[in-house]
Amino acid sequence: MYFVATAAPDGRVNVSPKGMDSLRVLEPNRVIWLNGTGSGNETAAHLLEQPRMTIMFCAFEGKPLILRLYGNARAVHPRDADWLKLKSLLPEVVGARNIFDLSVDLVQSSCGMAVPLMDFQMQREDLSDHWRKNTDLEGYWTRKNLVSIDGKPTRLLED
DSSP: OEEEEESSSSSSSEEEOSSSEEEEEEEEEEEEEEEESSSSHHHHHHHOOEEEEEEEEEOOOOSEEEEEEEEEEEOOOTTTTHHHHHHSSSSTTTEEEEEEHHHHHHEEEEOTTTTOOOOOOOOOOOHHHHHOOOHHHHHHHIIISSBOOSBOOOSSOOO
């Protein structure tokens, strides 16, 4: 589990929890992560105006530790030329909507002594199960994912 934070120059800051086997380190200063379809698409909208992104990892067991990756990111959509190459590096996710490509310019660690200890039980399959049953992905994107909660475009379905 990790958390992704982005913000446009104005409007709301977005912090989103991420799970599944969705992140890959490609180079010492480059990571990608796959974004499944959800109720909003804030990250894609924010990056069009401000490419800053922070990814935060927390240790929920063992030694207390927090790790943050800071940098600039871009959204890669299914229509983009490098989608297939990047997607081939990640597991198949039903409803995959974006891949975010982060160029890391700073890595910072800090203590996580206030983060609670938790035990992993299992991965949730709810998102994948939902998109296996509901096949109108583009219809959902049109209704829910083309603008952010602040009315900013995401360019999800644009050419």
